[in-house]
Amino acid sequence: MEETEEIKSxxxxxxxxxxxxxEGKNEKRVHTRFPPEPNGYLHIGHAxxxxxxxGLAKKYNGKxxxxxxxxxxxxxxxxxxxxIRNDVKWLxxxxxxxxxxxxxxxxxxxxxxQLIKLNKAFVCELxxxxxxxxxxxAVTPGKDSPYRNRSVEENLALFERMKNGxxxxxxxxxxxxxxxxxxxxxxxxxxxxxxxxxxxxxxxxKWNIYPMYDFAHGLSDAIEGITHSICTxxxxxxxxxxxxxxxxxxxxxxxxxxxxxxxxxTYTVMSKRKLMQLVNEKHVSGWDDPRMPTVSGLxxxxxxxxxxxxxxxRVGISKRxxxxxxxxxxxxxxxxxxxxxxxxxxxxxPLKVVITNYPEGQVEELEAVNNPEDESAGKRMVPFTKELxxxxxxxxxxxxxxxxxxxxxxxxxxxxAYFITCQEIIKDSEGKVVxxxxxxxxxSRGGNSPDGRKVKGTIHWVxxxxxxxxxxxxxxxxxxxxTPDKGDVDFKELINPNSLQVIKSVLEPSxxxxxxxxxFQFERxxxxxxxxxxxxxxxxxxxxxxxxxTWAKIADKN
RNA sequence: AGACCCAUGGUGUAAUGGUAGCACUGCACAUUUUGGUUGUGUAUGUCUAGGUUCGAGUCCUGGUGGGUCUACCA
Numbered sequence: 069m070e071e072t073e074e075i076k077s078x079x080x081x082x083x084x085x086x087x088x089x090x091e092g093k094n095e096k097r098v099h100t101r102f103p104p105e106p107n108g109y110l111h112i113g114h115a116x117x118x119x120x121x122x123g124l125a126k127k128y129n130g131k132x133x134x135x136x137x138x139x140x141x142x143x144x145x146x147x148x149x150x151x152i153r154n155d156v157k158w159l160x161x162x163x164x165x166x167x168x169x170x171x172x173x174x175x176x177x178x179x180x181x182q183l184i185k186l187n188k189a190f191v192c193e194l195x196x197x198x199x200x201x202x203x204x205x206a207v208t209p210g211k212d213s214p215y216r217n218r219s220v221e222e223n224l225a226l227f228e229r230m231k232n233g234x235x236x237x238x239x240x241x242x243x244x245x246x247x248x249x250x251x252x253x254x255x256x257x258x259x260x261x262x263x264x265x266x267x268x269x270x271x272x273x274k275w276n277i278y279p280m281y282d283f284a285h286g287l288s289d290a291i292e293g294i295t296h297s298i299c300t301x302x303x304x305x306x307x308x309x310x311x312x313x314x315x316x317x318x319x320x321x322x323x324x325x326x327x328x329x330x331x332x333x334t335y336t337v338m339s340k341r342k343l344m345q346l347v348n349e350k351h352v353s354g355w356d357d358p359r360m361p362t363v364s365g366l367x368x369x370x371x372x373x374x375x376x377x378x379x380x381x382r383v384g385i386s387k388r389x390x391x392x393x394x395x396x397x398x399x400x401x402x403x404x405x406x407x408x409x410x411x412x413x414x415x416x417x418p419l420k421v422v423i424t425n426y427p428e429g430q431v432e433e434l435e436a437v438n439n440p441e442d443e444s445a446g447k448r449m450v451p452f453t454k455e456l457x458x459x460x461x462x463x464x465x466x467x468x469x470x471x472x473x474x475x476x477x478x479x480x481x482x483x484x485a486y487f488i489t490c491q492e493i494i495k496d497s498e499g500k501v502v503x504x505x506x507x508x509x510x511x512s513r514g515g516n517s518p519d520g521r522k523v524k525g526t527i528h529w530v531x532x533x534x535x536x537x538x539x540x541x542x543x544x545x546x547x548x549x550x551t552p553d554k555g556d557v558d559f560k561e562l563i564n565p566n567s568l569q570v571i572k573s574v575l576e577p578s579x580x581x582x583x584x585x586x587x588f589q590f591e592r593x594x595x596x597x598x599x600x601x602x603x604x605x606x607x608x609x610x611x612x613x614x615x616x617x618t619w620a621k622i623a624d625k626n
Numbered sequence: 627a628g629a630c631c632c633a634u635g636g637u638g639u640a641a642u643g644g645u646a647g648c649a650c651u652g653c654a655c656a657u658u659u660u661g662g663u664u665g666u667g668u669a670u671g672u673c674u675a676g677g678u679u680c681g682a683g684u685c686c687u688g689g690u691g692g693g694u695c696u697a698c699c700a
Contacts, residue, residue, distance in 0.1 A: 206628040251629040262698035384639045619661040
């Protein structure tokens with residue numbers, strides 16, 4: 069046990085933590101946090117962050133906070149807070165403390181006052197356009213604001229009046245006094261507080277000024293005693309400012325910001341802004357549309373927390389740009405569902421089969437295994453009748469040499485039932501095959517012939533009279549290209565028009581009592597779960613993911 | 627352009643100066659009452675040029691390529 073742990077390699081963040089621990093840094097504490105802004109639903113990139121931060125706290129016997137980074141009253145909302153809590157919990161993580169940046173508004177204000185007193189901040193009244201002008205560019209230094217040398221007293225008075233709501237939005241701005249010539253743009257007297265007379269979903273109308281991210285985030289981390297503050301790569305250039313603020317204000321705790329790369333997955337987009345657009349412009353049915361890479365969408369699609377955690381583990385932690393093949397996500401869910409999902413038979417696209425030598429009106433209950441991967445799942449009975457449905461794609465009038473399934477004159481096994489042989493094809497006026505006449509071998513009951521005769525193919529089936537109908541929603545990737553948000557065309561033009569296909573199918577009767585959220589493997593077809601739209605009268609299933617289909621690959625090649 | 631960051635098979639990630647490994651994907655075979663699962667095998671890799679060293683994916687320098695920043699968003 070001890071040995072295997074030592075063999076397992078550490079990611080770069082774990083290496084930093086173990087070094088800190090070894091050096092006795094932070095009183096040997098590990099305290100992480102997940103700091104979402106409540107302005108959208110969580111996606112699988114957030115899930116990765118939750119798994120990392122929550123997992124690190126668990127691994128190093130530390131603490132893990134959930135903190136809503138609610139410093140922008142214009143975009144944030146309670147609805148998002150609730151969905152975020154729900155998603156984090158569902159993923160299997162329990163936070164030690166739940167906080168809000170808005171809990172610290174008074175402390176943050178006091179810190180700002182302190183900064184003014186240290187002559188490290190000033191009230192500026194340049195307009196946004198003027199600011200841009202004074203800001204300089206990457207190659208040219210900026211210019212000092214003409215308001216930069218106000219007295220401490222004047223700054224204090226102005227800042228207080230900003231707080232008291234004496235000025236309109238945008239009139240004044242509290243800025244740090246650092247260095248307008250710094251090559252790091254974030255050091256060019258960054259904005260700390262802006263006037264925004266907006267109702268905040270938690271603090272109401274109490275505040276007329278709101279702190280900016282750079283000011284609020286590092287201080288919130290310090291206030292909570294966070295030791296390792298993990299964020300994504302785009303905040304790398306903010307780190308000197310993050311440290312400047314905590315060092316200048318001489319906070320008790322000095323959390324360390326560590327940046328890692330974002331998660332990207334092929335054939336989807338992973339930015340809240342773009343996901344929001346898909347929702348608002350009705351390209352999907354909502355944040356929880358099963359095609360969305362949101363936690364709620366994946367959940368509705370039938371993904372399990374275990375599969376998502378496994379995926380987040382597999383993608384790894386690093387600082388390079390990456391693009392994870394969506395097949396890795398599919399691997400994780402297949403692996404989990406393969407162990408757990410009960411097997412059933414469902415015919416997606418039915419083709420009628422009449423067993424000509426089977427007694428009219430007879431119903432036999434045949435025994436079927438619920439899960440070959442899990443003996444404890446037990447067995448069930450499936451009704452067999454003279455008229456059945458099989459999958460349209462399991463019959464081919466002119467088969468290739470590698471075809472194992474049904475064709476004129478060939479024999480196949482009906483799973484858990486009988487060997488049948490196709491004797492006759494019935495077509496409609498357009499030449500489409502609408503019915504098959506087959507004979508069965510009564511001696512092959514259960515699926516084995518006493519004479520040892522072998523069949524190459526086993527296909528699934530459902531009794532035509534005992535089967536139940538259901539709506540099945542088949543999902544495909546939401547976009548037609550691997551990286552819809554790269555390149556010149558607008559990502560919405562790359563939406564896959566066939567990402568949702570709704571069909572009417574027929575399922576074995578045991579599924580009549582399936583509950584919303586339950587997952588099944590429809591043998592040979594894939595994993596399906598009951599959608600929340602499902603009712604007793606109209607069963608609705610989502611296809612979570614198809615099974616690996618070796619035959620489709622062979623067929624594709626020809 | 628300036629600052630910062632990154633560079634290992636198709637993809638992702640290990641190797642912490644000493645045999646380039648693992649996973650996904652692909653391909654092949656075996657097993658199979660799911661063309662599923664499982665098992666076995668296999669293909670493909672250290673961006674480049676120098677340097678340090680007995681020895682470099684790892685350290686140093688230059689180049690190249692990619693990313694980020696230049697919001698009163700986070």
